[in-house]
Amino acid sequence: MSWAAHDLEPYAIQRHTRWKIAFVPLLFGSYSPDMMTKWFVYGIHLGPWELKAHDPAKFHRGWPGFGFTHSLLYGVVICLIFWKLLGSKSWGIAFLVGQWAHALTDTGDTVGTMLLFPWTFHFHVDAWAYAGQTGRMTDAAAYFSGLGGMWDAVWIVYGVFSWRVLTRSYFEEHVYTADGFWPKVNRFVPTSALLVFYRAAFFYGTSRWIAWTVWAHVIHHYPYDLSWGGPHWVHAAHP
Amino acid sequence: MRLRPVARDGHGFALPTRRQLAVVGGYAAAAALYIVIGVLVTDFLLSVFVAIVYLLVVAWLVPAAVRRVR
Numbered sequence: 001m002s003w004a005a006h007d008l009e010p011y012a013i014q015r016h017t018r019w020k021i022a023f024v025p026l027l028f029g030s031y032s033p034d035m036m037t038k039w040f041v042y043g044i045h046l047g048p049w050e051l052k053a054h055d056p057a058k059f060h061r062g063w064p065g066f067g068f069t070h071s072l073l074y075g076v077v078i079c080l081i082f083w084k085l086l087g088s089k090s091w092g093i094a095f096l097v098g099q100w101a102h103a104l105t106d107t108g109d110t111v112g113t114m115l116l117f118p119w120t121f122h123f124h125v126d127a128w129a130y131a132g133q134t135g136r137m138t139d140a141a142a143y144f145s146g147l148g149g150m151w152d153a154v155w156i157v158y159g160v161f162s163w164r165v166l167t168r169s170y171f172e173e174h175v176y177t178a179d180g181f182w183p184k185v186n187r188f189v190p191t192s193a194l195l196v197f198y199r200a201a202f203f204y205g206t207s208r209w210i211a212w213t214v215w216a217h218v219i220h221h222y223p224y225d226l227s228w229g230g231p232h233w234v235h236a237a238h239p
Numbered sequence: 240m241r242l243r244p245v246a247r248d249g250h251g252f253a254l255p256t257r258r259q260l261a262v263v264g265g266y267a268a269a270a271a272l273y274i275v276i277g278v279l280v281t282d283f284l285l286s287v288f289v290a291i292v293y294l295l296v297v298a299w300l301v302p303a304a305v306r307r308v309r
Contacts, residue, residue, distance in 0.1 A: 136285075137281070167259060193295060193299045196294055199266070199294070200287070200294045200295075203269070203270060203290065204287050204291075207270045207273045208284045211274040211281075214278050215278050215281060
């Protein structure tokens with residue numbers, strides 16, 4: 001899984017698409033595969049009870065489980081719901097692009113994704129260890145010690161290079177005009193607040209990448225292991 | 240030779256203006272505080288919704304309030 005790439009990819013996509021793309025559904029699509037499942041992968045405590053998937057990796061990415069949320073077909077289905085049922089082609093396509101970006105990015109770890117679901121084969125590049133089953137903190141430590149964290153860093157650097165997509169003028173000329181969502185909300189909320197909202201995912205992805213890196217390597221001294229499939233000090237899950 | 244910003248419609252690299260650098264500085268300060276809080280209380284880092292609310296308060300509400308007081 002990726003920790004910051006899903007926050008940052010929409011800005012890169014925004015930069016590279018020559019056609020106007022609705023940013024909110026793009027971001028929503030990028031987040032959507034993990035929205036309902038992450039809490040159950042890591043587990044939560046409710047009083048004396050712990051709610052956690054018996055097999056977190058399978059629940060998250062497999063079948064039976066919610067792995068279909070990381071398939072290309074899932075993006076197409078939600079796209080068609082936006083397009084044909086709710087009447088918004090632009091939201092449908094933007095959601096599709098964001099969700100596909102997420103599904104493809106997550107093939108980078110050792111579990112991968114069932115891209116062609118209902119075919120349950122997992123496409124996985126094995127570049128970094130999937131360690132969601134170890135709990136949130138160990139997963140964070142592992143992710144930010146391996147190539148997954150470096151992959152996120154690539155997106156941050158790319159985002160800095162593309163800084164103009166974060167400017168007010170770009171927002172007003174390209175983002176605001178591409179989607180009726182912004183003018184509607186703008187009736188109640190000033191443009192300056194909408195601009196902050198637009199920048200928030202980039203802020204979140206970049207800031208928490210730095211914070212988790214500091215936490216893992218300055219506070220706790222987890223060792224870096226940038227070898228393929230690492231870090232190897234954590235037990236990596238496989239499909 | 241003096242470098243100056245070039246407006247290129249979001250594509251290619253260009254140098255930011257002073258005003259844009261000031262905005263970046265504000266966000267960098269907000270990020271520094273967010274990171275300090277997050278390292279000390281990692282739960283703070285877990286939700287994008289918390290980050291959105293935090294950023295709206297720090298980068299919009301507080302500056303707006305300060306401008307109004309002035």
